[in-house]
Amino acid sequence: MSIIFSKKCEYGIQAILFLSAEVESQICSADEISKKLLIPKEFVSKILQELTTSGIVDSKKGKSGGFFLSKPISEIRLIDVVTAIDGFDIFNKCVLGFSNCSSDSPCPVHNTWAKLSKETVQMLSEATLDEFLETTKRKLSSIGDVKN
């Protein structure tokens, strides 16, 4: 059970972060990403193909091919990945599942959630991948550690 994002989206974000950290090496294969992030290879491959379609990553076919970011990391934000995979609607839906929840007909937590939802979008929109770079690298290097 996932909070906020689908597994697909979580994997997508992780893969994009990985690519941002490997940006000098220009290109990474799905196999490489899969091994590093412990994500099923075919799945991450599918996800990156989708992100190729939505213009966030580019790909190169054939031997020594793979995926790479289509823009400088200073121009990519996490929200781009989220929007591409899970869509933006998740941030507008009523958190208690009521239909037609709005400020005119609010559920008990409507206003509070509206604020938190907005802040979540902000969290994903404010920073670009380059601002995360150091944290990303440290995090990636600790994947698979028993304890950290």
Added chain:
Amino acid sequence: MSIIFSKKCEYGIQAILFLSAEVESQICSADEISKKLLIPKEFVSKILQELTTSGIVDSKKGKSGGFFLSKPISEIRLIDVVTAIDGFDIFNKCVLGFSNCSSDSPCPVHNTWAKLSKETVQMLSEATLDEFLETTKRKLSSIGDVKN
């Protein structure tokens, strides 16, 4: 696709809110709740049975039986329902899906999300059902409206 809560949990919360608004009538059948909230009858019935097990609601079998809150509405909080159905772990998991995400090994949004997650728990913990009563009643009366 649900943000934060499973559909089961959303339905559970809605049902509890319904019971809080119908607290004078003492008892409501699954059929009644289902019709009002537009939730499949057998599903809401199952959920309320689970909430009976976890002590949030009580039930009465047989003709003119049904469900009712086991405590005064001034003693029930939304977080109780969430914990009973989806568990508390959802609030501790990494929002980007990294394992072992912690302040020692944070993902790029770890700290921001920790704050937002905490505030979400607060939103569900602060108020008791009686503090929501008016909003709840208004909301319930507008369910099924084409526009509101």
Added chain:
DNA sequence: ACATAATCAGATTTATTTATCTGATTAAAA
């Protein structure tokens, strides 16, 4: 006493999400 209407337990079905497979195409390297 009997019909009715409810919970309840457990199995089953359906839908959705997650994951895998197959084969075609592509391009680099041997």
Added chain:
DNA sequence: TTTTAATCAGATAAATAAATCTGATTATGT
């Protein structure tokens, strides 16, 4: 030129979540 290693498209399988069904039990009201 052939082998190799990659994307890519589309189908399939497996796992999980959501919804439904079946029958037993329980208690109310006629």
